[in-house]
Amino acid sequence: xxxxxxxxxxxxxxxxxxxxxxxxxxxxxxxxxxxxxxxxxxxxxxxxxxxxxxxxxxxxxxxxxxxxxxxxxxxxxxxxxxxxxxxxxxxxxxxxxxxxxxxxxxxxxxxxxxxxxxxxxxxxxxxxxxxxxxxxxxxxxxxxxxxxxxxxxxxxxxxxxxxxxxxxxxxxxxxxxxxxxxxxxxxxxxxxxxxxxxxxxxxxxxxxxxxxxxxxxxxxxxxxxxxxxxxxxxxxxxxxxxxxxxxxxxxxxxxxxxxxxxxxxxxxxxxxxxxxxxxxxxxxxxxxxxxxxxxxxxxxxxxxxxxxxxxx
Numbered sequence: 001x002x003x004x005x006x007x008x009x010x011x012x013x014x015x016x017x018x019x020x021x022x023x024x025x026x027x028x029x030x031x032x033x034x035x036x037x038x039x040x041x042x043x044x045x046x047x048x049x050x051x052x053x054x055x056x057x058x059x060x061x062x063x064x065x066x067x068x069x070x071x072x073x074x075x076x077x078x079x080x081x082x083x084x085x086x087x088x089x090x091x092x093x094x095x096x097x098x099x100x101x102x103x104x105x106x107x108x109x110x111x112x113x114x115x116x117x118x119x120x121x122x123x124x125x126x127x128x129x130x131x132x133x134x135x136x137x138x139x140x141x142x143x144x145x146x147x148x149x150x151x152x153x154x155x156x157x158x159x160x161x162x163x164x165x166x167x168x169x170x171x172x173x174x175x176x177x178x179x180x181x182x183x184x185x186x187x188x189x190x191x192x193x194x195x196x197x198x199x200x201x202x203x204x205x206x207x208x209x210x211x212x213x214x215x216x217x218x219x220x221x222x223x224x225x226x227x228x229x230x231x232x233x234x235x236x237x238x239x240x241x242x243x244x245x246x247x248x249x250x251x252x253x254x255x256x257x258x259x260x261x262x263x264x265x266x267x268x269x270x271x272x273x274x275x276x277x278x279x280x281x282x283x284x285x286x287x288x289x290x291x292x293x294x295x296x297x298x299x300x301x302x303x304x305x306x307x308x309x310x311x312x
Contacts, residue, residue, distance in 0.1 A: 016104065017104075020102075020104045020105045021107075023105045024105050024106070024107045027105070113175060113178065113179065114171065114172075114175045117171065117174050117175050117178050118166060118171050121166050121170075121171070121174055122165055122166055125165045125166065126165070129165075181221065184219075184221060185212075185215075185216065185221060188215050188216075188219055188221075189207060189211075189212065189215060192207065192211070192215060193207070209230075209234050209238065210241050210243050210245075213227055213230060213231065213243065213245050214243065214245045217245040217246070217248060217249045218245075218248075223249070223253065224246050224249045224250045224253060227245065227246050227249060228246055231243075231246065
């Protein structure tokens with residue numbers, strides 16, 4: 001058996017990038033809800049996907065009972081390239097994708113995280129400024145409407161307005177903070193997924209948005225107001241959530257506030273040294289001591305001196 005021809009490195013790199021692009025497109029197509037719903041409606045019930053060994057890089061195609069690609073010869077042949085209904089014993093192709101994707105399968109987005117943070121921050125600042133802006137009268141509003149700026153002026157004014165609303169230093173700080181927050185969140189979510197084999201990953205229950213809120217609330221990454229805002233927005237898309245994560249976060253926050261109020265006066269207590277209390281010695285009335293008591297309490301040397309000092 002001869003040796004296989006060696007593939008050049010440039011061609012190998014091109015084929016690798018092409019296969020990574022196909023996997024990324026297939027993943028985005030699988031995660032696209034509208035495409036899946038449209039295909040399920042348009043696809044007849046008799047169509048079955050066939051897994052063939054020679055079309056690994058091609059897209060899956062529905063197979064009908066008689067789809068002829070044309071005979072090879074005019075006389076006809078048994079090899080007429082007709083696809084028949086797949087038998088039940090053949091396995092259908094897997095539709096799940098390994099997650100997280102490999103580094104080579106991830107498509108580099110056109111807009112980076114800094115651009116996303118800038119867009120959201122400017123949008124929030126503008127909405128706050130619009131709510132605080134004074135109401136213009138009709139004649140002033142008409143005067144502003146009559147002067148329609150050109151497209152170039154609009155683009156230039158938008159860039160100048162964004163730069164005036166958000167300085168580069170503030171944008172950099174927001175980007176770093178967002179990066180740290182997302183890193184902590186993704187790390188905590190990765191801990192929630194049990195360590196299993198690659199073949200068992202499709203049997204793990206997927207993480208939904210309620211699980212994400214539960215992880216965020218349990219680890220103190222966000223307060224109750226932020227969780228309430230996210231829950232309100234997600235319930236506009238998904239069914240109503242019956243999770244009690246916001247109640248738990250509020251109860252934990254109230255307990256922490258009470259504990260902080262109790263410990264705040266004693267934070268620098270180790271620096272305050274109390275002066276020792278002065279003990280005043282209580283002096284009572286003195287009585288005259290008798291000689292018998294003195295003789296009894298005095299030492300023998302004093303007794304001898306007293307005896308010598310007595311006359312006779």
